[in-house]
Amino acid sequence: MSLRLFAALDIPNGIAERLLPLQKGVGGAKWRPRENLHITLRFFGEVAEPIADDIDGELSTIAESHAPFEIALKGAGTFGGADPHALWMGVTTSEIVEEARGRLRTRGAAGEAQARAARVQAARDDRLPQQRAA
Numbered sequence: 701m702s703l704r705l706f707a708a709l710d711i712p713n714g715i716a717e718r719l720l721p722l723q724k725g726v727g728g729a730k731w732r733p734r735e736n737l738h739i740t741l742r743f744f745g746e747v748a749e750p751i752a753d754d755i756d757g758e759l760s761t762i763a764e765s766h767a768p769f770e771i772a773l774k775g776a777g778t779f780g781g782a783d784p785h786a787l788w789m790g791v792t793t794s795e796i797v798e799e800a801r802g803r804l805r806t807r808g809a810a811g812e813a814q815a816r817a818a819r820v821q822a823a824r825d826d827r828l829p830q831q832r833a834a
Contacts, residue, residue, distance in 0.1 A: 702746045707759055707804060708738040709797075711820065719773075719789075719822070729787060729823035739771070739791055741818050742804050758803055766796045773820070787823040 711719070716737050723731040744755065772792045778784035791797075797818050 702748050703752050705744040705747050705752050705755065707741040707744070707755065707800065709741065711737050711739060719820070723822060726787060726823065731823045732821060737820060737822075739818055739820055741797060741800050744804075755804060759800065762796065762800050762803065766799075769794045769796050771797065771818075776822075785824060786821055788819040788821050791818045791820065793818065 716734050719737060720734060723729075747755070771794050773789050774792050775790040777788055777790070779786040779788065801818070
């Protein structure tokens, strides 16, 4: 059996509550509810369960070896090129985020693992305007 897998960090409630009121002003956007807001570190695509277990173990090892850390939202943009389908908010990097991304770089389905920067996907829709803000 395979799983469609990504690694993510939960967003603390206080931060999420500050993001929710900002979710407006983009026609056609289907804004993500609170329970779906997270910081995506890495998308792996379809992976076999043993690989998913290995990834889970690697993430646990990284988390156990680090103290709590801070990151901040920075920039926004869309995925999908000329036909955008998702609106994202970028995040500043931190040592633990970069370590996790580096150690997981080679994991995942061939041709499907994404090396995009860590981000929060805020909305999804096929009619989003293509934009990028720094």
